[in-house]
Amino acid sequence: MTAFVDTHFHLWDLGRFRYPWLDDPGGDQFAFDYVLDDWRRDVGDADLVATVHVQAEMDHAADPLAETAWLAELRAQGDPATPTVCVGYADLRAADLEDVLDRHMEYDFFRGIRQELWYDPASQRSDVLTHNLLDDPAWPRGLEQLAARELTFDLLAWPSQLAQAAEVFRRVPELVVVLEHLGLPPADPNARVRWRAALERFADEVPSSWLKISALSFLSPHWDADQIGVVVKEALEVFGPQRCLLGSNFPVDRPAVGYRELWQDMEWWTEHLSPDEQHWVRVENALQVYRIDTGAAS
Template identity: 30%
Template sequence: MKKRFEGRDEPIVEPELAIIDAHHHMFDRPAARYLMHEIAADVALGHDIRATVYVESHAMMRADGPEALRPVGETEFANGIAAMSASGDYGRCRVNAGIVSFADLALGAAVGETLDAHAVAGGGRFRGIRQVTLYSRNPEPYRYMFAPPPPGVMTAATFREGFAELGPRGLTFDAAVFHTQLDEVMALADAFPDTTIVLDHMGFPLAMGMDEGGRAGIFAEWSATLREVARRGNIVTKVGGLGMPFWGFGFDGRDEVVTSDALAAAWRPYVETGIEVFGPDRCMMESNFPADGHSCGYVPLWNALKKITAGCSAQDKAALYSGTAARVYGLDVDLG
């Protein structure tokens, strides 16, 4: 994440635009640290981040106890950070106002115990589950995954049994897939029409290592499938994650500082397609930090997204940057 600190001197675009960062991570690992002080420092750079949604990254899981309950340690950790933020000592932003945790839905109906334990540990902030199911025959993407999943997770009967435990509890499911797996997301949405599925990062069109022609082919394939996904009214999407190397933009390998103009030029077709297909009321903007720090800094990332959406109405911007996230995750955030 060598580029995470780049572009901090860029002027803030639309500094008055209130934002709920709908997707970020926190952890303390030998190769990377992103905790309260780090996110507070990024927020203090000038974008008006009012609140954030914490999304699991297998951080601070319990070291012992029943295997199924070990992920609850991450909710305890995220809620502790939220309590620090709620003190106001780190600024106005309410970090981890919503918490999306991990539970192994392949446990079947037994996962209900894990979900209920998350709810207790979350102190009213627990909102849903993410179970990463990214799968590719190409081994290259796995270099960037902390806990690569096995293939076929979402198609297993026991996974659906576990998924059925979410809806009655009012919980969402964050789906992390490549575009080649979007049919599995659609099948899940059709089977559980009353459960909200949040498609992370617009369903990652996987184009690593491809030339311009190859990326164009993937874009056409992805955009056509995304339109089919959007026909399912219980699916919403997060617009972001564009700093990850999966997209094939190559910013992670550049030596020069990556500006918001460069990001906006590359990201525009994808961002505009996602918003056009789902509509602002089903899109929420995200930083995916610090993971997107592979390609750019926090300031140019939000500047790029704002430049791409500059032509949107004030009402649509309010939905994209805060309203959809507040509604989907049930966040009570001061946006005035």
């Protein structure tokens, strides 16, 4: 199996932190600890060049630095399974945002922020959106703070939000934006026409954006590799291999597929690309976007 960078996985420790999304419908299936030993067992002998830990939606009432500090503790133990870099959490509307970002940046493995557009901090439920962050004038100002620090933003949004998101992000052209999970295409092929149109518009209007091919169990909970592959190749056509990255979304995708099988399928879905394009998608783009030093990662 080829080498790759996994740009999207999570660790969580229920004894240490609270994760409100585990109380949401379907969240209970993930109400278990997922720590380095578990991650190591799943990865097995997969050839990982580097990894990106993405914030796991801890309680937003907690210190937004808590997860990053915990990862730093794990890294200090010298375990080779620890994340190479991380994407943390911050509320981009917060009055103390500048301080939060500066504190995050004290950790040399911190690379950017993810704040889910569908998340409602007031209700602490991830399946309810009562406040559209894209409508809040404070939120784009937060994006400008990320750009000023050369941090990335991981964007998780529904296809119906992408047109408005494009309007917001094109006003911050220097910000590197990673659109997660293929832009959440619907499983129904008949409904994907609007998804593709939204994806094409976002790719065109936000040239600083990249597409993360991840969370593929959304498309097929029983992991139909042929069905998923059609959508992956369509997304590669829209963004081009120069702007795509790969992520496992483990352990969230683990009920659908084993780790090694997932990456074997990723290899299969990208084998039609040229050798250079395969390397971009599997390794090089991720190293560039998340500013990973190959010497430190290998």
